[in-house]
Amino acid sequence: MASPPLFPPPTPRDPLRVLGQSEQITFDGTWVTVHRKGEPVRPGDRRVHVQDILSMELKTARFTGGQFTIEIATPDALRPVAELTVAFRNGRQDDFARLRAFIDAARAAALARQQQQVAPSRPDPAEELRRLWQLVQVGQLSKEEFEEAKRQLF
Structure with a gap:
């Protein structure tokens, strides 16, 4: 499978939207938001910053589609990890692979910025x-x- 294109990257003005069966994921380069398909983003929607993402998994089935799962860190000591899962129909695998590539790139950039801030300058x-x-x-x-x-x- 060919690597999905990474340009142009998503921005708040031009976010990447990927449709699932009943939900859609919007990624603006910093925030991942899962909300009902066809509805605008609302304050109660599930929203996570790229720095809080622990891992992502893209599971595909040959004929039926698959699911995209994001594992996130939470401040709750009793439940330190949560999952956001969006199911999708066949034919959307490339869209979700592209989304995952963009999120991975944003996570790597955020980690690099964080390490630069933490590293003491000599x-x-x-x-x-x-x-x-x-x-x-x-x-x-x-x-x-x-x-x-x-x-x-x-």
Whole structure:
């Protein structure tokens, strides 16, 4: 099976809509919303951020269609994982595969952004050396402590 195209990516102005049997999934690049087919998105619809998605599964049957399941993390300690499942008819497998590819790409991008925010940036060695020398000059650091800190820095 060929890889589904990933361009153009979904946006809030131009979301991807995939129809199931009685429900539809709308993906705007950040949020996945499951709602009744043919109705507008409402506040009570099932909605999940891509960062809360734990896994996705696309099950297909040869002649009848299949189902697309999204496993999500919840804040509920008694039920930490929930599932959103949408059944679809035969002929929609490619639409759901494309949806899954877009969601995977958005999850990877969100994870990369999160890791960049968490990763501490290393100070510039020259700037750190300058700061340590200033501490020596004002008497807050001895020359021996300066030398030790310099060794650790380099």
